[in-house]
Amino acid sequence: MTENTTTAENTTTTERTAMNANTEGAYLRDVGKRLRALTPEQREAVLDDVRAHFAEAEDAGRTPEQAAESLGDPAQFTARVRDELGHEPGRTDRMSRILLWLATGVGVFAAMFVSFWQPDNSLQVPNTQFEAHGFGIVLLNLAPALIAALPNFASARARTLFTAAVAIMLSVVSFVFPEGWAFAPTAWLAWAALVVPVIARNGPPAVGWRITGGVLALLPMAFGIGGALVGSWGLELDYVLYTVAIAVLGVLMALGKPWAGVVLALLGVAALVSSALYPGMLTSAVWWAGGLFITLGASQALVHARPRTPARA
Numbered sequence: 001m002t003e004n005t006t007t008a009e010n011t012t013t014t015e016r017t018a019m020n021a022n023t024e025g026a027y028l029r030d031v032g033k034r035l036r037a038l039t040p041e042q043r044e045a046v047l048d049d050v051r052a053h054f055a056e057a058e059d060a061g062r063t064p065e066q067a068a069e070s071l072g073d074p075a076q077f078t079a080r081v082r083d084e085l086g087h088e089p090g091r092t093d094r095m096s097r098i099l100l101w102l103a104t105g106v107g108v109f110a111a112m113f114v115s116f117w118q119p120d121n122s123l124q125v126p127n128t129q130f131e132a133h134g135f136g137i138v139l140l141n142l143a144p145a146l147i148a149a150l151p152n153f154a155s156a157r158a159r160t161l162f163t164a165a166v167a168i169m170l171s172v173v174s175f176v177f178p179e180g181w182a183f184a185p186t187a188w189l190a191w192a193a194l195v196v197p198v199i200a201r202n203g204p205p206a207v208g209w210r211i212t213g214g215v216l217a218l219l220p221m222a223f224g225i226g227g228a229l230v231g232s233w234g235l236e237l238d239y240v241l242y243t244v245a246i247a248v249l250g251v252l253m254a255l256g257k258p259w260a261g262v263v264l265a266l267l268g269v270a271a272l273v274s275s276a277l278y279p280g281m282l283t284s285a286v287w288w289a290g291g292l293f294i295t296l297g298a299s300q301a302l303v304h305a306r307p308r309t310p311a312r313a
Helices: 002-034 040-059 064-071 074-084 091-117 129-133 135-141 143-153 156-176 180-199 207-229 237-254 258-277 283-303
Strands: none
Touching: 002 040, 002 064, 002 074, 040 064, 091 129, 091 135, 091 143, 091 156, 091 180, 091 258, 091 283, 129 135, 135 143, 143 156, 143 180, 156 180, 180 283, 207 237, 207 283, 237 258, 237 283, 258 283
């Protein structure tokens, strides 16, 4: 009788252990699936914390169900983890859409510039494309902007593929067509819409990415200073001050300050407008610098923006 009782108790203990393991295992599997956007290291660290929580609960005499209840259901628990790590649902998709709309806006401005302001040197008498070819050329020049907008009308699953195709197409346009240089910033923003969400998928980017952005922002200014030093053009005080401002913004970007990206993007807009209103020998260089500032600044602001706080009922 005693032997049968002992056997029954052992069987019950074994079944209880199996049930406990099943509860813990099911919770860990669910959490792991919901955290696939994290890096493997981040995901494993979270799962280790969950395992430790279940072990502490067992030592305290609580059941796995109670341990799971104290963490919350997997959806709630993983939502808290993503918030702590800067992962907002739909955050990277929203980054991509914003950058694509920026590309569209820059593309529209480029079309207006090429059509109405930029002289067409292919004509015997320098003239604007609109005056030479009529309204049809305006519609043709608007094509890159329309192309840049296309991925925003695709499904979230297909948007990445569409964005890659659009970035390649716009790059070809900027290299092949005579006035394609004006659409290079549109292509850069399309590439940013493809790359930036990948960099930011696990939260704010590493310091290496931030430093790279700050250094790239200084490239146009270094080009200008180099040209002045070899005597290609003069070095005015306003340009020196502009260079110092960009350098300060580059340092702040490397430190992860979102507002530094906003200011840099606004300076980029000012550079585009300036090159359109006051064309000259360096029109394309100033235009490209403006496009680069918009691309880097907008990307910086988006990847370091604080996650949205869900509205509470």
